[in-house]
Amino acid sequence: MTTNTENQSNSLDMVKWGVAALLVAAAVIGNQFYTDANVVARVAGVIIAFAIAGIIALQTVKGKQAQSFAREAQIEVRKVVWPTRQEALNTTFIVLAATAVMALILWGLDAVLLRVVNLITGV
Secondary structure (H helix, E strand, O other): OHHHHHHHHHHHHHHHHHHHHHHHHHHHHHHHHOOOOOHHHHHHHHHHHHHHHHHHHHOOHHHHHHHHHHHHHHHHHHHOOOOOHHHHHHHHHHHHHHHHHHHHHHHHHHHHHHHHHHHHHOO
16 A cells, blocks of 8 residues: 555656656746837746746655755754954965965975976986
């Protein structure tokens, strides 16, 4: 009995995804087709079509999983201790200094290797 319910749910999800895809395609094609129409009306139509497609997609199993994941991610983001402005600036300067030092080291190594190759090849 659960197999029959799963098959019905899966086929209904496929229909929902198809309708959502058709709405997105209709929005894109309609936007291209009505290029001479009012821009505000076209943008509103595209936004409405995408919103309806998103609502339909959220009604599927994968959509509900994605919505649950987004909620959990939002909860986790609230738990993050963000650095202060001063900490962010200090870290940025440290990264810039380390990058500059590495660039100088690589530049010097490249110059040395170039001279070694020139000595070997006689160029």
